[in-house]
Amino acid sequence: MSRCPLSLRPRSGEQVPPLTAQIARASNPGGTTAIWVRDRLDGLWCDEDFVDWYPCDGRPGLSPAQLATVCVLQFLLGLSDRQAAEAVGCRIDFKYAMAMELDDPGFHHSVLADFRDRLAEDDRADGLLDLALARLKEAGLVRERTTQRTDSTHVLAAVRDLTRMELITEAVRAALEEVAGSSPHLLDGLVDEDRGLRCGRPVRLGKNPTKPKTRILATGDDAVRLLEHLDRHGADRASGPRIQALRQIMVQNYHRDEAGHLLWRTAEKEGGPGLPPSSRAIVSPYDTTARYARHGHIISWKGFAAHLTEACAPDGPNVITDVATTAATTHDSQVLPGIHTRLARRGLLPAEHLVDAGYTSLPHLEQAARDHQVTVSGPLRSNPTRQHRRNEGFARDDFHIDYDRQQVTCPKGQVSAGRHGPYPTSSPTAAPLIVARFAKSQCRPCPARAQCTSTADSARTVGFPPRELRDLQLHVRTEQQTPEWKTRYAVRSGVEGTVNEFAHGHGMRRCRYRGQGKARIQHVLTAIAVNIERLSGLPPAEETLMPRRPTSFQNYLDQREIPRLKSWRTLGT
Numbered sequence: 001m002s003r004c005p006l007s008l009r010p011r012s013g014e015q016v017p018p019l020t021a022q023i024a025r026a027s028n029p030g031g032t033t034a035i036w037v038r039d040r041l042d043g044l045w046c047d048e049d050f051v052d053w054y055p056c057d058g059r060p061g062l063s064p065a066q067l068a069t070v071c072v073l074q075f076l077l078g079l080s081d082r083q084a085a086e087a088v089g090c091r092i093d094f095k096y097a098m099a100m101e102l103d104d105p106g107f108h109h110s111v112l113a114d115f116r117d118r119l120a121e122d123d124r125a126d127g128l129l130d131l132a133l134a135r136l137k138e139a140g141l142v143r144e145r146t147t148q149r150t151d152s153t154h155v156l157a158a159v160r161d162l163t164r165m166e167l168i169t170e171a172v173r174a175a176l177e178e179v180a181g182s183s184p185h186l187l188d189g190l191v192d193e194d195r196g197l198r199c200g201r202p203v204r205l206g207k208n209p210t211k212p213k214t215r216i217l218a219t220g221d222d223a224v225r226l227l228e229h230l231d232r233h234g235a236d237r238a239s240g241p242r243i244q245a246l247r248q249i250m251v252q253n254y255h256r257d258e259a260g261h262l263l264w265r266t267a268e269k270e271g272g273p274g275l276p277p278s279s280r281a282i283v284s285p286y287d288t289t290a291r292y293a294r295h296g297h298i299i300s301w302k303g304f305a306a307h308l309t310e311a312c313a314p315d316g317p318n319v320i321t322d323v324a325t326t327a328a329t330t331h332d333s334q335v336l337p338g339i340h341t342r343l344a345r346r347g348l349l350p351a352e353h354l355v356d357a358g359y360t361s362l363p364h365l366e367q368a369a370r371d372h373q374v375t376v377s378g379p380l381r382s383n384p385t386r387q388h389r390r391n392e393g394f395a396r397d398d399f400h401i402d403y404d405r406q407q408v409t410c411p412k413g414q415v416s417a418g419r420h421g422p423y424p425t426s427s428p429t430a431a432p433l434i435v436a437r438f439a440k441s442q443c444r445p446c447p448a449r450a451q452c453t454s455t456a457d458s459a460r461t462v463g464f465p466p467r468e469l470r471d472l473q474l475h476v477r478t479e480q481q482t483p484e485w486k487t488r489y490a491v492r493s494g495v496e497g498t499v500n501e502f503a504h505g506h507g508m509r510r511c512r513y514r515g516q517g518k519a520r521i522q523h524v525l526t527a528i529a530v531n532i533e534r535l536s537g538l539p540p541a542e543e544t545l546m547p548r549r550p551t552s553f554q555n556y557l558d559q560r561e562i563p564r565l566k567s568w569r570t571l572g573t
Helices: 018-027 033-041 047-053 064-077 081-090 092-097 110-119 121-138 164-182 193-199 212-233 241-253 336-346 362-372 386-390 467-479 483-505 516-536 552-559
Strands: 147-156 254-256 262-264 291-295 299-311 320-327 352-354 375-377 400-402 407-409 418-423 433-437 461-464
Touching: 018 092, 033 064, 033 092, 033 516, 047 064, 064 081, 064 092, 064 110, 064 516, 081 092, 081 110, 110 121, 110 516, 121 320, 121 336, 121 516, 147 320, 147 336, 147 483, 164 193, 164 212, 164 241, 193 212, 212 241, 212 262, 241 254, 299 336, 299 483, 299 516, 320 336, 320 516, 336 362, 352 483, 362 375, 362 467, 375 483, 483 516
Parallel strands: 147 352, 352 375
Antiparallel strands: 147 299, 254 262, 291 299, 299 320, 400 407, 418 433, 433 461
């Protein structure tokens, strides 16, 4: 049974009240971004686009189209919820953009937080971006099968950077705060003076606290005693998010030996069960979706990653066509199929997609060309063999691969003794490998054995992808050496300016809210705001730029018939 919009109070999409339009034009003769949204796009959306968000019955609510518009303008101007609500009640251009009467008082600022909660359900934020891009596409501001480019950046979660010891102590304190707020009587007989001193305020121990082993055991005992106490006396109330976070953090940082003693987990090479991988390790009890990641030896952070895709056709504006928010530990190449799926849904697939080396997984390049007819252009990783890295000896490309006869011939004419595979690799983004092996009887007497393998009693093995991936690999690597490809690929560097615009101009580097779902809402609303900011500064399509008048020196050169370079915007060219 489909839902009906009976619980909505539709107001958006109507005509702007005459008095609102008159005063908005008089007070802002040059226009503002909010006015441009109404004039050029007739609003980004209407209430009918949000019907599925609301039940059929209940008290009529505020217009969701207006709330969505306010959220976008809020991120465009960097306003808090309270400031955005005040702007709706006071600013004429806000009222014009939402077709409101001048005496409309607006709404309470808490409504915006409730609206974001609705956005967080069922990935509705992505649907909001779909609607905005559909309006831009109808207006002719973005189109399909052009050139697009993608890059990623790190995003810091809205939590403190805690050491492991601080994490345990803060997790216990957060759990105590949660129980004290919901069922304080459960803490009677559990909290004493020592525990109050340890957990009565946010913990700050630093990197080298005093008596670390004593603190580790004391904090672990506090956590175990709290969880066991809640299991005995308040099992129905022991399922809050902070309690659940404490349970996971304890499992990830402690273990018990055969005698049942609580022990601190250490690195796996030092013995014991080891630590969980970064993709699973919780770094804060207040945001269990944030993860720790490191890129090289320069950047390390706790939070998420944002992937920005924009159109970069030379004859059109640079419109953000997709934004993806992932865990910080997610590899860039794993994001590429999802980007193409969303762009296909929006009817905005590119003809060529420019990316950096982090996205160029060979299977995904083949998948993009097969499923979406998209050419992914980016540097492919070089041959990983030792001989290729050192530029000495026989690398994989020096061997002749015969797929029809299923054999490999080495540079000295020896034919492989066997072939196996293809085998899946440990990385989900790497191509499967076919392994060809040479016999020891072939390699031992070979005079060039030192150029092929460094082990005295071993034979050479050669791994290579299946034929279709191998052909694609050779084609891409050959094309990337041409000047034409390098010229096209140089356009990709412009996306770094977009990342800088998001991070420093709109505060995307730090999360406003906690949780990956809320971080995605921030990124989507920022992307829509950036599109509006960029497009609202464009001149109308029918307006032509006025040519510049020649300077005095240019007039002097023209009078004496001395040749000079002509500017494309200078009179007399």
